[in-house]
Amino acid sequence: MVRLVYLARLRDAFGTAAESVDLPGNVGNVTALLEWLARRGEPWTHELAPGRAVRVAVNHDIAGPGTPIRSGDEIALFPPVTGG
Amino acid sequence: MVRLVYLARLRDAFGTAAESVDLPGNVGNVTALLEWLARRGEPWTHELAPGRAVRVAVNHDIAGPGTPIRSGDEIALFPPVTGG
């Protein structure tokens, strides 16, 4: 079980701010998670398509494609930041 | 007749803030003025010796060695600035 958090444009697109999901055993890193989510169909497929600017944080740290994901993690998906 | 203004360390050294002087006819620019003043003896000779950092402004504009000096000018002598 992991906690998925969606922020800003992605929260609007997905219609939810957070969800808890059981990941299949082969979803062990950020790339695999994004591919798995994209297979849910729209709006996931569109928003997470290759070339869309999506940032991922695992447990409040910015993550890369290969960052591992483990049960209990909080994984946030969000667009490039625009504060300041 | 020109007005000479001395600021900061030079005012302290010369013991005066300003004076009006008649310049000889051959004192027509900044270099000539500094040489003429240096010939007054101490403390002028020491303070205006070559290599001492003395800045000159003519009528409130920073002047160079060749800047002309004319009757009626206000000529200020001061050390490098240290404000801010």
Next chain:
Amino acid sequence: MSVRVQQEDFDVGREIAQLRASTRGVGAVASFVGVVRDLNDAAQIRTLTLEHYPGMTEKALERIVVEARQRWDVYDILVIHRVGVLKPSDQIVLVVVTSAHRGEAFAACEFVMDYLKTRAPFWKKEMTPDGERWVEARASDDEAAARW
């Protein structure tokens, strides 16, 4: 060092005075205030809503401040960033840096702003006469951060 994410406005003069009072030897105080503009990309802005990611945002700001303190010889750094609904001319962000000399204060202040713009999880949504829109990230901000 202090990092605050808050809905309330801040008093620039008071924040600067407090940061200055926290250390002896301060000779230079550089500060920056970001303000909501009334126009962006030619559209009139009615409100600007700032969202953040509680927990991660504070941590990201603290990291930026720690990195600035490692790079420059500064006494103290304050970052305040507002969230919630703002309107044109409202203050968004404050960065204040105290140091002995001005070069370090300016550099650290600009570095914190450039990194904040690209690394701190905040997002802006604009309300314009044509409706709401999420602000897009700017390439110029990435370039500004990449200088350091």
Next chain:
Amino acid sequence: MSVRVQQEDFDVGREIAQLRASTRGVGAVASFVGVVRDLNDAAQIRTLTLEHYPGMTEKALERIVVEARQRWDVYDILVIHRVGVLKPSDQIVLVVVTSAHRGEAFAACEFVMDYLKTRAPFWKKEMTPDGERWVEARASDDEAAARW
């Protein structure tokens, strides 16, 4: 544009607010405050006396501001420099720059300070436990101004 040379202290928050209020479209406010340090070149400072050259000083500051406005796309620039007898932790100088974007505001603010340090006729005399001494100009200030 405003340049002031005065004995009185200034209120940073109020000055920033007033400069911001003078133009629409402000998105960025960079500011700098120079402060009297309690130590300089290892000597304890009791007082710092700031002297200027009335007439020329204001003109030099105005020129620096005009040059900054030519180089960067800014809305407004304020410079306040104090003269007279100051003590440690007193404010000496304030520079505030407003602009649409932060890069211009930071650059113009630092430029004004670097030029002020090398081109505006002010001189500092320190009172230390060993007596009075005129502060010597720093080569690092010439180098800072030469960058622009």
